Amino acid sequence: MLDYLQHLSYWDWLGLGTLLLILEVFGAGGYLLWVGIAAASVGVLTFIFPGLDWTWQFLLFGLFSVLSAVLWWRRQRDSAKTSDQPGLNQRGSELLGRQFSLHEPIIAGRGKIKAGDTLWLVIGPDLPAGSSVRVIGQEGVLLKVEAIR
Template sequence: MATFLQALSFWDWLALGTVLLILEVFGAGGYLLWIGLAAACVGVLAFLLPGLPGEAQVLLFGLVSVLTALYWWYRQRRVIRTSDQPTLNLRGQELIGKTFVVHQAIANGRGRIKVADGVWIAKGADAPVGARVRVIGQEGSILLVENLD
């Protein structure tokens, strides 16, 4: 092992960094990016400091890997992600405030309304088929409606 560490050159680190970055391109989800950059940094340092022992290179690689990963984690936590579509994939929330037609009469507080090409269970005041209702809320997969007619 000691012979291997003494024989490490900057080419080894640059090759490792390149391989890790190529693997990252194939979909590692960011995990290999920082380790690949750390290997490339150690390769550059090994080129600039030719007398750097192999043990120090490996130690430096571990340290830079951890530091770059922590930097990215800290940076990601500071970014506030706001969406221009906060109800995306919350279909019931997207429907609040919109008007629809009763598909199956709302009787005893329950019925069905036609929404685009689907039918949703509706809960609200009794309404006949064809009446217009507005969605005012949601309870799970049930839409709360108010009668407009």
Template structure:
């Protein structure tokens, strides 16, 4: 093993990087991707700098694996943008500010309103059936409403 470590060359690193990338294809969840890329980078550097000792290659591999993973993590975290649909996957949030009609009278602060082809629970001031109300907030499957003057 010691003999192998002292004679690491670029083929060893390229093979390690390739094996890690192949294993990533089988579902490692992204964990081996960055180590595989780091192995390939070390292989390329070892090819370009033939005298690079193994005592520098191993720490370089570790540092590159961490740096590539952190770089991608920060890049992905910064690109979360809902674009032109800010309420996508936030069911009910798009209803805030819209006006609907009371379906079941709001009595003692609780009732139901008709939203499209569905009925939602509503909390707010008491209102008879047919009263127009505006949604002011959403808490799970319950909409807070106010009576439209």
């Protein structure tokens, strides 16, 4: 095994890099991408400097793997920005603070309002149908309402 390690060629590193990138395509979630790129980089360096000792090759491989992953993680963290539409894909949050008429009365704490073309289940104080209510909160798919006086 030691004899094999002492005679690593650039083809070994390029093959490892290719294998890791192929495995990444099958759904590793980004973990093998940077290790594969690091292996390919060591392959290129081994091609340029054919006398590079195997211990240096492994040290460079480890360094490149960690360095590329950390740099990508920092780039992702720094480029994350807050949305200009914080309620996007949060059904019901766009209804907070709006006023509606009860479509069905609230009986035993539950009723329905019609918002656009959708009926929403609401919880709140018992009120007759047609009463004006304001949406004050949300619990999953239930909207909390209060009566408007």
